[in-house]
Amino acid sequence: MKLIRTEDAVGSVLCHDITQIIPGEVKDAVFRKGHVVTEEDIPVLLSVGKEHLYVWEAQEGMLHENDAAEVLRRICQGEHMKASAPKEGKIELTAECDGLLKIDREKLQQVNALGQMVLASRHGDFPVKKGDKIVGMRVVPLVIEEEKMNRAEEICGGKPIFRLLPFQKMRAGIVTTGNEVLSGRIKDQFTPVVVSKLEEAGMEVMGNVLAGDDTEKVTGAIREWLDKGAEMVVCTGGMSVDPDDRTPLAIRNASDTVVTYGAPVLPGAMFMLAYAGKVPVVGLPGCVMYARRTIFDLVLPRLAAGERLQAEDFTGMGEGGLCLNCEVCTYPNCGFGK
Numbered sequence: 604m605k606l607i608r609t610e611d612a613v614g615s616v617l618c619h620d621i622t623q624i625i626p627g628e629v630k631d632a633v634f635r636k637g638h639v640v641t642e643e644d645i646p647v648l649l650s651v652g653k654e655h656l657y658v659w660e661a662q663e664g665m666l667h668e669n670d671a672a673e674v675l676r677r678i679c680q681g682e683h684m685k686a687s688a689p690k691e692g693k694i695e696l697t698a699e700c701d702g703l704l705k706i707d708r709e710k711l712q713q714v715n716a717l718g719q720m721v722l723a724s725r726h727g728d729f730p731v732k733k734g735d736k737i738v739g740m741r742v743v744p745l746v747i748e749e750e751k752m753n754r755a756e757e758i759c760g761g762k763p764i765f766r767l768l769p770f771q772k773m774r775a776g777i778v779t780t781g782n783e784v785l786s787g788r789i790k791d792q793f794t795p796v797v798v799s800k801l802e803e804a805g806m807e808v809m810g811n812v813l814a815g816d817d818t819e820k821v822t823g824a825i826r827e828w829l830d831k832g833a834e835m836v837v838c839t840g841g842m843s844v845d846p847d848d849r850t851p852l853a854i855r856n857a858s859d860t861v862v863t864y865g866a867p868v869l870p871g872a873m874f875m876l877a878y879a880g881k882v883p884v885v886g887l888p889g890c891v892m893y894a895r896r897t898i899f900d901l902v903l904p905r906l907a908a909g910e911r912l913q914a915e916d917f918t919g920m921g922e923g924g925l926c927l928n929c930e931v932c933t934y935p936n937c938g939f940g941k
Contacts, residue, residue: 605660609648612640615658616667618745623651636745637668637691665746668692674752675720675740681763684737693741698731698767701805703908705766713758717751719743724765726941730804730904737765768908770805773835776828777811778821780841780850785815793839793892800899801837804907809833816841821853825884829857835883835906842873842888851875854886863914867921868940871898876912883912895932898924901940 604618616639623633633651634644640656648656659667666674669689676686676694683702687695698704706727715722724738731737777797784791794811801808809831814824821838828836836857841850851864858877864886866874871894875886883906891899901920905912923941 604657606655606657609645609654609656612648612656612658613642613645615640615656618657618659621648621651621653621656635691659745662746664749666749666752668742668745668747671720671742671747671752672740674756675714675722675742678714678756678759679722679738679740679764681766683767683769684765691741692745693739695739696737696765698733698735698737700767700769701730701732702767702769703904703910704729704731704737705768707759707762707764710759710764714755714764717755717758719747719751720755722764726935728905729935729940730770731767737767768910770904770907771834771909773806773907774809774833775801775806775835775837776809776831776833778824778828778836778838779811779813780816780821780838782815785813793887793889796892797837797839797887800903801835804903806835806907816849818849818853818856821850822856825853825857825879829879829882833882835885836879837885837887839887839892840889842875842886844873850886854884858884862912863917866898866917866924868898868901868924870894870896870926874898874902876902876917878911881911894926894928896926896934896939900934 607615617634617636619636620632621634623631633647669692672689672692672694680686680696683699684696685699704725704727706724708727711722714720720742722738722740777794779791779794783789798808809828812824812827814821825836825838838850838854854875854877855861858879860878862876862878864875865872870890871888873888877884887899891897902912920940923938926939
């Protein structure tokens with residue numbers, strides 16, 4: 604810092620807040636730390652008694668907080684994100700579309716571990732809507748070593764820490780199982796729930812086929828949707844280990860690869876995911892019909908963004924995989940799935 608006459612401060616950067624006090628009316632900062640003084644500011648500064656100011660003295664090898672925040676923005680910002688203007692050394696990124704947030708967690712931790720710089724974000728692998736905040740970033744001191752910011756850039760290797768995968772306009776077909784539904788003995792209450800969730804993820808629902816509990820008929824219904832160009836097939840019910848629950852076998856018969864049958868998530872332990880070529884084939888346990896949030900809510904956004912999930916994506920779900928069935932559901936602003 605250096606101390607200079609206020610009249611000579613045009614173009615300089617303030618090192619501290621300048622407070623204005625009007626008894627009974629206001630006590631607040633009229634200018635914030637990091638503000639660049641303009642000609643119009645001089646009378647205001649003098650009016651609050653500031654005849655001299657402490658301003659940042661530029662030093663070789665040091666960056667002002669706003670310039671350092673721009674470095675953080677470069678290493679964080681992926682496509683479909685909008686950056687705010689630097690303010691007091693802080694920049695925020697917001698989503699420009701609905702999609703799935705992906706975070707390179709290792710790089711995020713490495714940058715924060717450098718010290719004197721902060722990246723604070725929402726959780727990755729969760730959906731965001733257009734306008735949602737993604738991450739806020741800043742450096743802690745008013746000035747920081749340029750070499751330290753260079754290390755942050757080297758860690759990231761030219762690839763952003765944050766990516767936003769827009770939801771794809773996928774076409775989905777539903778296979779409704781259960782002889783009791785096929786025969787009309789009970790009303791199908793499962794399909795409307797699935798339709799609502801698929802549409803919330805931006806998908807087009809092609810329709811549903813009643814297939815009962817016959818393995819061959821369920822397999823045939825899945826293949827029928829695949830032949831019609833479905834980009835996702837969802838089978839409802841019949842997912843337990845009971846002898847008359849045959850949906851898992853039907854899914855296996857219609858698919859090339861089974862990723863998982865069972866997941867460490869409650870509700871939703873009997874969930875199944877397989878692939879027929881590139882098309883995900885999903886088996887939903889009965890809890891999806893009545894529980895407010897289940898494993899389907901954790902997996903669907905990732906499928907809707909075009910991710911191909913692997914077995915390890917599910918084995919890591921155990922911590923945070925227990926829904927607490929709160930009386931007032933605040934998902935996703937809770938610990939479920941995190």
